[in-house]
Amino acid sequence: MPHVDAPSLAIEVRDLTVAYRDKPVLWDVDLEVPAGVLLAIVGPNGAGKTTFIKAVLGLVDPAAGSVLILDQPYRADRSRVAYVPQRGSVDWDFPTNVLDVVLMGLYGRIGWFRRPGANHREAALKALAQVGMESFADRQISQLSGGQQQRVFLARALVQDAEVYFMDEPFQGVDATTERAIVELLRDLRARGKTVVVVHHDLQTVPEYFDEVMLLNVRRIAAGPVSEVFSEDNLRETYGGRVAFLSAALARKNA
């Protein structure tokens, strides 16, 4: 259970609106995420899921809205937030190795003009062990499989030792081993009182993996505990007419 003085809300988003050249991508989105919760953001392609995370993190400029993380603006203390971008957002042919990428998670703490030391290396190796990649520390990143790339990115976020984690499609195109490793990791983070927001595309696994869910399609359709808001009506409203594949997801939930 959270400490007495812990903030009740990990993330508080008000009226978040983002537009690309007059076209709204996110419209007036509110979201409140309690601390210690695993939350999935689901919605069709182009619903603004990635944009939502990027706007919360200040990577895209919102047209309107405010974001508080642990009762503070994000810029006030970046060390409490960790970000796992989509794996396809970087060039994996970059000349570097696995350990080096994980160490990048510590650059904020290491500070200007200094090089990572032995203690940083140790922390990075520990994070790699948590995702089952410790034997890959010296491996060139160009030689990793998709799932291994994903786990390296997760290790980089773990080493940040943040309070709130944002992950963009961590389950996208990964092997079964990696999927299990990520699920275990999410549960471990929750057990340690961390809050995790995950952009997710597989409706079937939402009830199994997550506590809360936000259904997003430019507007927020619904958000809250999975048992309350992950309903056929809400899914239909989020995904429009394409509901044939939804019944399976719901069957899972009701099982």
Place this chain on the structure above:
Amino acid sequence: MMGFLDDYTLRTVALGAALLGLAAGALGGFALLRRQSLLGDAISHAALPGIALAFLLTGSKSPVVLLAGAAVVGWLGAVSVDKLSESSRIKYDSALGMMLSVLFGFGLVLLTWIQRQPDANQAGLDSYLFGQAAALVDRDLWVISIIGTIVLLLTLLFWKEFKLVSFDREFAHTIGMPVRYLDRLLTGMLVAAIVIGLQTVGVVLMSAMIIAPAAAARQWTDRLGVMIMLAAVLGAISGVGGAVVSSLQPNTPTGPAIVILVSVFVTVSLLFAPHRGLVFREIRAWKAGRALRVEAVLVDLYALASQHADSSHPHSDRVLDVMASMSGASRRTLQLLRTLGFARQIDARHWALTPEGEQRARSVLQERKGGRV
């Protein structure tokens, strides 16, 4: 060789070219990884109107003044490309191409106009087009050394920051790095590295000094530090080599000699570097193909054998040719199978599986089944 050191001109040119090669190579490494190879091209071409404008404004032909003009306009060109691609629908590379040709054209117009003036003072500006290394003097060398050293020191100082913004800008942003300032700093350093090469190599060819050493270095290593260092060293070697070649061969201009030398490095690296070189890749593809052919014929033999009670029953190679019309069997593959101990030749035309071959074929089939899930 020792005689060269006594030659004032050669010594000056060689030192200057070495230093510009170091700086251009190192900065080019980052430009290459950030997919900004063309940025160097745009900056160096934008330098031409900068040189002409500096002359028009000051009336001075002092290299320091002209290069300052080149730096200012080169920097403005690079920043405008950023702004243009951010604030309009024009793509970054189109914006670069436009900036490059527009500014270079403008520079040529200014240069022609200056040369038409009835003033004898204007001669010599056009030497910046292709460079005129022989005109380097001690004072130029000082300028090159100081700027080159600053550029290299900044690279070391901001090493991990430059690495992170080159690899993952958005992540760098989320941990609070001033990504935009680091971008500008790298661009500024690139401008500086280009400007100190203009006297020696010239605006037209300078971009080769940015791209080529980096492209060659990337072929040989998967480590950023090694790559940047190698790019700098290759740049320096090309610089010195070009200076020596042009002093040995009268009428060979230094700039083009340097660029030809660096192109040789690129060609050799593209072809022969281990892992990434074309020759290495061809060999690897050929080996993989051979392994596949061996497996295919082995499996064919196994399929034939399984139709007989006795698995060592001999089969004609013609049957195998028919079966292998898809998998590409050949006499050579059968010979290879024999060398590996998987098949034996019964007579001129007939072949049979050995027990080892049978076992290997079974495990190949097992793997294929497993892989198809």
